[in-house]
Structure formats: C-alpha cells, structure tokens
Amino acid sequence: MTLPAARHEAHAVDVESLDAKRAAAGDQQAFERLYRRHVARIHTMTRRMAGPDAADDLTQDIFVRAWDKLATFRGESAFGTWLYRLGVNVVLSRRRSDKNDRIWILEDDGAMAAASHNAPHHASRMDLESAIARLPDGARKVFVLHDVEGWTHEEIAAQMGLVPGTSKSQLSRARAALRRMLDGE
Amino acid sequence: MENDLDPRLGDAIGRLRDTHPDQDLWPKIAKQLEPRRPRGTVLVRWPTALAASIALVAVSAAGTSYIMHRQTQGEKAISAIVVSAVPPTFNANDAALARAVNELEKAVTGTLGQLDPEARATVTKTLTMLDDAIAQAAARQTATPDDPRAAKFLTSTLRKKLQVLRTLSSLTQQQS
Numbered sequence: 001m002t003l004p005a006a007r008h009e010a011h012a013v014d015v016e017s018l019d020a021k022r023a024a025a026g027d028q029q030a031f032e033r034l035y036r037r038h039v040a041r042i043h044t045m046t047r048r049m050a051g052p053d054a055a056d057d058l059t060q061d062i063f064v065r066a067w068d069k070l071a072t073f074r075g076e077s078a079f080g081t082w083l084y085r086l087g088v089n090v091v092l093s094r095r096r097s098d099k100n101d102r103i104w105i106l107e108d109d110g111a112m113a114a115a116s117h118n119a120p121h122h123a124s125r126m127d128l129e130s131a132i133a134r135l136p137d138g139a140r141k142v143f144v145l146h147d148v149e150g151w152t153h154e155e156i157a158a159q160m161g162l163v164p165g166t167s168k169s170q171l172s173r174a175r176a177a178l179r180r181m182l183d184g185e
Numbered sequence: 186m187e188n189d190l191d192p193r194l195g196d197a198i199g200r201l202r203d204t205h206p207d208q209d210l211w212p213k214i215a216k217q218l219e220p221r222r223p224r225g226t227v228l229v230r231w232p233t234a235l236a237a238s239i240a241l242v243a244v245s246a247a248g249t250s251y252i253m254h255r256q257t258q259g260e261k262a263i264s265a266i267v268v269s270a271v272p273p274t275f276n277a278n279d280a281a282l283a284r285a286v287n288e289l290e291k292a293v294t295g296t297l298g299q300l301d302p303e304a305r306a307t308v309t310k311t312l313t314m315l316d317d318a319i320a321q322a323a324a325r326q327t328a329t330p331d332d333p334r335a336a337k338f339l340t341s342t343l344r345k346k347l348q349v350l351r352t353l354s355s356l357t358q359q360q361s
Contacts, residue, residue: 035211036211039206039210039211040203043203043206043210055206056206056208056210059210060210060213063210063214064214064218067218067219068219127197128194128197128201129201147190147194175190175194179191179193
C-alpha cells in the first residue's frame with residue numbers, strides 16, 4: 001500500500017469511527033453515511049448467503065439492528081467488521097428460525113448433484129455468482145464465509161452451531177459442485 | 186480438504202465484486218430507527234394486554250365515577266381528594282388500602298421521570314382519572330355513610346389504583 005493510500009485509509013477509519021460514535025448518540029445523518037459506505041458489502045453478503053429474494057429485507061433488518069446495538073460497539077474492531085459479523089448473525093438466525101431448520105445442513109450428495117445438474121445446458125459456463133446461488137443452503141453459506149470472506153472452519157462452526165468437520169465437508173462438496181457448474185459439465 | 190481450492194475457482198472468487206441493491210433501502214431503514222433517548226431514560230414498551238388492562242381499569246373507574254356523579258347531582262362540587270391523609274370516615278379495610286396506595290405511589294412517582302413522554306402521559310392520565318374517581322367515592326361515602334354502594338365503590342376504586350400502581354412498579358423495575 002502506498003503512503004497516500006495508507007493515509008487515506010486511516011483517515012477513512014477515523015471518519016467512520018467518529019460517525020459510529022455520532023450515530024450511537026442519535027445522529028441519523030452519521031448513520032446514513034455509514035449505511036452508504038457499507039450497504040453494498042452487506043447486501044452482497046445477504047444475497048449470496050440467503051438468495052436475492054431475501055436480500056433487501058435482510059439488509060434493512062441488519063442496519064436497523066445495528067442502530068439498536070450501536071451502544072455495544074466499543075471500537076475494538078473496525079465498524080465494518082462489527083457490522084458484517086452482526087449481519088452474518090442476522091442471516092443465520094433468520095435461517096434458524098425458519099421451519100425445517102434441522103435438515104438444511106444435512107443436505108446429501110443428491111441435493112448437491114441436483115444443484116449442478118440442473119444448471120442450464122445452453123450456457124456452457126456459468127458465472128460464479130449464479131453458481132453460488134444454485135448451491136444448497138448450508139453449503140452455500142459455508143462456501144461464502146470460508147472462501148469469499150476468509151473465515152476459518154472453527155469460526156464458521158461456532159457461528160453456525162456445527163462441528164468444524166461438517167463445515168469442511170460442506171466446503172469440499174460446494175467447491176466440487178461449483179467446479180462442475182463453472183465448467184458446464 | 187481445506188486446500189483443494191481449484192485455481193480457476195480461486196480466480197473467479199477474486200473477481201467477485203460487491204454490488205449495491207437495485208433500490209435505495211435507506212428511506213425504509215430510516216423509518217424504522219427509534220430515536221435515541223437521553224441517558225437514564227427508560228423506554229417502557231407497554232405490552233398490549235397490559236396497556237389494555239390499565240385502560241380498562243381507567244375507563245371502568247371513570248364510568249363508575251360518572252354514574253356516581255349523576256347520583257350526587259346537586260351536591261357541592263367535589264374537590265380532588267388527597268389520599269395521603271386517610272379520611273377518618275374510611276373503614277379499616279379502605280384505610281389500609283389507602284395507606285398501601287400512598288406508599289406505593291410515593292415509590293412509583295420517583296420513577297415516572299424515567300418513562301418516555303408518551304408512556305408518562307398515559308400513566309399520569311390514568312392516575313388522575315383514578316384520583317378523581319376516589320375523590321368522588323370518598324365524598325359520596327362521607328355524605329351517605331350507610332349507603333353500601335358508596336362503600337363498595339370506594340373500596341373498588343382504591344383497589345384499582347393499587348392495581349395500576351403495582352403494574353407500574355413492576356414495569357419500571359423490569360426496565361431499570
């Protein structure tokens with residue numbers, strides 16, 4: 001990172017931290033600035049993890065909860081990191097409260113195979129976003145958190161209420177299914 | 186297993202970009218943001234059933250008060266009673282109720298400032314209504330000490346106020 005770029009980033013963090021404090025004190029304009037800065041990342045996360053139909057609602061829910069919980073933000077991590085963690089929690093808790101909760105992580109190889117075999121044949125290759133969207137729910141979340149967001153299996157397991165081995169096997173299956181879809185097999 | 190990331194898949198992941206939602210979600214979010222309250226202020230969210238029961242108590246007391254008032258038409262206008270000095274005309278049961286009301290009211294009054302303005306207004310209105318009903322009942326009972334309905338109404342209004350104060354006390358303790 002160049003020196004000007006580093007300075008720019010440090011300045012952005014300072015501004016963001018100040019906005020977080022202002023928002024915690026009730027300044028909605030400061031909170032709107034935080035929203036503008038992070039909405040793309042949060043919306044993309046919700047779309048990838050929960051699907052496009054649920055993304056708008058979840059994004060709204062995440063920002064409303066962030067507003068309610070801002071008093072608990074101590075500034076020990078960047079605001080964006082705190083917000084993202086909160087967002088993942090919201091997405092996962094929404095899924096847990098849905099019906100058929102217990103079966104989603106037990107998706108078998110059949111569901112995974114169906115995801116890749118049902119890909120449209122007229123397109124020889126799919127883009128990765130479309131391919132991710134076709135993954136079964138549990139595998140999709142593990143793949144996004146691990147390969148896209150860089151979480152460890154231990155973090156994913158703790159967050160999702162799994163053992164790390166399940167997270168690893170879900171990831172392996174997701175990668176295999178994605179390779180097939182991207183190759184147009 | 187963890188390191189079996191295909192290079193092509195890795196490249197595709199590296200090309201992923203965040204995208205904005207199709208519509209601006211801020212207006213919908215802004216509508217849902219609760220205004221912050223000053224430090225030390227407690228937001229009391231009134232459970233629907235509880236609010237309904239308090240409203241019923243108040244309406245019931247006001248209704249009875251209205252009936253009693255009609256029955257005492259022509260009498261001198263009744264001034265608001267201050268229950269803190271228990272009238273000597275109260276029987277032992279009503280005197281005990283009035284003392285319990287006094288003690289609880291002193292405790293609850295100190296916490297009313299912690300309520301948000303809307304809740305405080307509802308509580309104040311309810312208590313005023315009950316005070317008015319008690320005042321009328323006490324005046325009626327003083328004027329007609331042998332009237333069993335007057336005695337019953339006084340006991341009933343005192344109990345209702347005690348009930349409301351207990352509910353308030355419980356609510357503010359839960360929230361603090």
